Amino acid sequence: MNELSEEKQPVFEIALVFSKKEEKDEEYEDYNEVMEVLVDQLKKTGLLVETVPGLAHEFIKLAAPLEALGKAAAELQIRKRTNIGMDLAFDWDQVKAFARQADGSLFSWCERHHCYHHLIHGIVNRSKLAVPLKYGSKKFYWELWEPLLQRLETEGILKEVFPLHDEQKKKEMVSSWAFNIWDVTRQPIDDIYLYFGTKIAIYFAFLGMYTQWLLFPAVLGIVLHSVDFGSLQFLAHPVFFISIISWAVFFFQFWKRKNYALITRWNISYTVGTGPGHKILGMDLNSRQHPLEFAKKLEADNAIEKEAYQRYEWKGRLKRIRNDAVIILSIICLQLPFELAYAHLYEIIGSDIIKFGLTAVYLLIIQYFTRIGGKISADLIKNENIDDKEYRADSLIYKLFGLYFMQTYIGVFYHALLHRNIMTLRKVLIQRLIVSEVFENLLENSLPYLKYSYKKHGAVRFKKKHDKGSSKGKVKVNSRVEKEYLKSAYSASIGGELEDGLFDDFLELALQFGMIMMFASAFPLTFAFAVVNNIMEIRTDALKLLVMHKRPVPRAAVTIGAWLNIFQFLIVMSICTNCALLVCLYDAEGKWKLEPGLAAILIIEHILLLIKFGFSRFVPEEPAWVRARRVKNATHTQDVSRQLLRTISGGEKMFNPAEAIKES
Template identity: 90%
Template sequence: MNELDEQPVFEIALVLSKEEEKIEDEDIHDAWKVLVDELKKAGLLVETVPGLGHGFIKLAAPLEALGKAAAELQIRKRTNIGMDLTFEWDQVKAFARLADGSLFSWCERHHCYRHLIYGIVNRSKLAIPLKYGSKKFYWEPWEPLLRKLETDGILKQVFPLHDEQKKKAMLRSWALNFWDFTSQPIDDIYLYFGTKIAIYFAFLGMYTRWLLFPAALGIVLHIVDFGSLQFLALPLFFTSIITWAVFFFQFWKRKNYALLTRWNISYTVGTGPGYKIFGMDLNSRHHPLEFAKKLETDNAKAKEAYQRDEWLGRLKRIRNDAVIILSIICLQMPFELLYAHLYEVIESDIIKFALTAIYLLLIQYFTRIGGKISADLIKNENIENEYRADSLIYKLFGLYFMQTYIGVFYHALLHRNIMTLRKVLIQRLIVSEVFENLLENSLPYLKYSFKKFGAIRLEKKHNNGSSTGKIKVTSRVEKEYLKSVYSASIGGELEDGLFDDFLELALQFGMIMMFASAFPLTFAFAVVNNIMEIRTDALKLLVMHKRPVPRAAATIGAWLNIFQFLIVMSICTNCALLVCLYDAEGKWRLEPGLAAILIIEHILLLIKFGFSRFVPEEPAWVRASRVKNATHAQNVSRELLRTISGVEKTINLVDGT
């Protein structure tokens, strides 16, 4: 087979409302037929599928259609010599292929699909009358057809479709492969879901493998009696896990660089829709030189506008941060302290367990409200999309940080009841993880069942009970449509479902690190949970939800800073715990014990900020590859300059004659 003959697969679906009554007028074009014809003219393969409550159009794109769209979008791709150049369809053989032999990644293909379907416009000089059922409207000149159909409520949704063949293969090799506890086909995940989801699962897998070391230490410390050396065991354990955490994140950065190099990704912001630099949409058709000329002509006004927007944005950010902090102090903290106090005074373990379950249910609801308020506040900040997402993450983590840890701090530092603290840690780890997994996997199925029941009921109502057979949802595309979207619990505008998954990992990391000295066995609970989390998250993405829209993200972003913050917090909290432990047991006097622990704290802070410089973030082979690519780019640039200079000399000679 020719290397350019990639087998097209239906990857995008359009959902249109069902036609009720039709207008009988031959002079008016049928919108459904016009849409299908225009999609075919754009080079797409089209298949229409009838449904119970909607009509569906499945789309597949031959390689040539994707290639021409990528050239129009000026997507930069890795060439066979290792350089990133703007894609050109005429020079397709010069560009490198991915691991599965395909030319474009899922993120690039999805972007090309949207360019093709939303680029359908009325190129005539007159408005075209269209009809859809009982509706009649006009398609104005140079108006995008899909936008018009969306505005009139005809086009309900555009969503990606699962590739059944690849999905079944990944179910076998990943989601249902329980023998390899932490092994994952990361390259296949990248090719199927895109960079952001692949980076998450790479981080989750590496984090789970590295957790085996502190889990083993925690089990040994819990089982073995060290006798007279017992008073040294906890400080040594705590020092070990801080060193472990520092090295883990440094080696994760190295792995992150290695993955991006292996996937031929050289960007740090992304190539997805909506990413802008200095107000320029990277995915627009306008050439950067045009933008530069426009910026140069109005330089003074642009500079003034940028400065005004910059300081206005900072003031709005300070205001929003103040609103969030005051809300936490005035509203959330009293609620958290009330729960902690009730847990301390109640004697029945059953009532305590029930109280924890009710508390976790309530804070899920309250925090989602806080998340939506935070998202609304951030919309008024004059910052770009990727920074808006980071700002939202920081604000929401502040809410979750307070709700998760304030009660535990109460037991650890104010009440100094270590046995109660251990019970709280066990219940939080078990109840919250079980509760989260139940929500993650049961809610999507319940939503799907409810939508399916509603579609069948609507069809029966439409037929007035005239249908003799049992009404079923038969088409695969309609089943995909009824599934829920992989979105964040606080709304999907800035973040997808990975927000909740990363949040769960961050809260778990804070729980096991900040209270490690009180209960070292928590690391073992975290390992078991994360092994199950890998499989349940895989099933959730492959079976429970629609195929996610790819989001371009080369790192874990703001979450890395949150994990680093939690390491510093764990140094402070564990030193305080050691003071409480040794003072309560009477093995140290408070004064020398406190002095020793302060020394330990300074040593650990030195380890945190010193060892992070010991391990280089970028592997040597990645750095060598980058230097090699830069050298190639410099040589090519010189050749281009020589060519341009030669053209200019020729023009000057012609003008002189």
């Protein structure tokens, strides 16, 4: 156990927020104090507890020693990578067999958060009688086998449970990441993974790689914009167009390779979930059931289970088709006419002041439309038979992106294809890429600070009102945990429970990618603007996560999910739009005479579609070393499987895969 003794001193990672006590009533003296009971119960689970008074709330900070985390992980049956490469249910007695993280810790931040959740929400009344509790002027009974935190939430005593920043690690990452402008696109991805979890680390890995790869089309666009190719000028735009489509196809193939490499390096299983136990046909593999009884039960339930699964599967598919149809028809019938009306009015109005007022009204209305669309989409998804939270989040992303796609691009399409005004199109592109993105960066970094200042002022005002002028000196927030609590959560602008703040960050990248790709032939210089914006985005997003917001709740997603399909869709769209733009560019008279270049444009379109769907097979998605490691792990799995078969055929031992694996 020498390795365990070298484990770092536990730090406070979770905070519980309670409302301020009201005036006490002597009548309740026979009741137990809530805070005393809760602190005692938390300590019994093995957690380190510290109470902190605040201006407007009371706080409890929690830290977990390794042993407490290990026992919770064993109870949850969290699957972890072992030193032989297999993923097995964690066993505290065999702790040395499990691989450690890059920083030497046994559990990742995502695993630790699951353990904290299990420990604090697993506190139930195991006594024989209901326990009378009081909190200020409130009194109630803690019933038998009732979760204590759930009851405190119902009573309005417990306000929130949120993760705390590790001050030492945060300062190190602010210095090495957020303020390290000299590395440009280089980021400490492994440190981001250890501190924030997989999903956020994958986002920043994607953002960094995307920005690096953007340098090629940016340089190409600057050359095309600056150099006069003389008699070969008519070939410059088609060559550039073909180059960027090829660039996009290869970028996403190499991104998939990097994604595989990252999750393999972090010892994350991307084929098996990390939930509490796994089931086959509704039966828990960790149950202690005799193999003969297990086989009989499996055979009897096989036909029933198959029919139920088929009915469940097709019912869910039909619901998803219905919901998608509702969203698509809503976009076509409601949002499309509104967007076209705005674009038409913007085109015919001559006064800049009226245009500015029209844009302001448009932005207000479109935000209202988007919120309504988000609520409708979330309600529709609740009726779909999707058990996995990440799949439900992907379904929400697809539906919402349709709304944002329409409001972002329909005006640009209007200027490009209907009015065929290239100069106006370039002005709109510059406006969208520079003004809107700078405005978004300022907004997403200033709003959290304004919300924090408002909440801080409210806490100070509450303290003064509660003390009724008895406090001397200036009242201010002193405790770190209260400062963390007053910060805004890293949440999506749509307010959906299925998505966090990465929805807005990925949405911004996707809309930018569509803008620079779909109209590349009209204004190649947009790639240079995108590079500058993304370099700033890396640092501002890092500062936002480390300083402006609470520490996000970790998510276990190992890919960018639905956004990858959205980016692929935008590549196909860019092939179509750029072909139309090339026709517009070479139609000098503005009469849409397609005959001279129609054949060439069609040939280019077919070549690019071939590149999109053919060249993606040229670069393997999985690196050779990752595939070799997977084959090696599969060999170990076969050996363990043989041991399981011998255990089953023996008929004496219980069918428990975890025990069979340990014996092997």
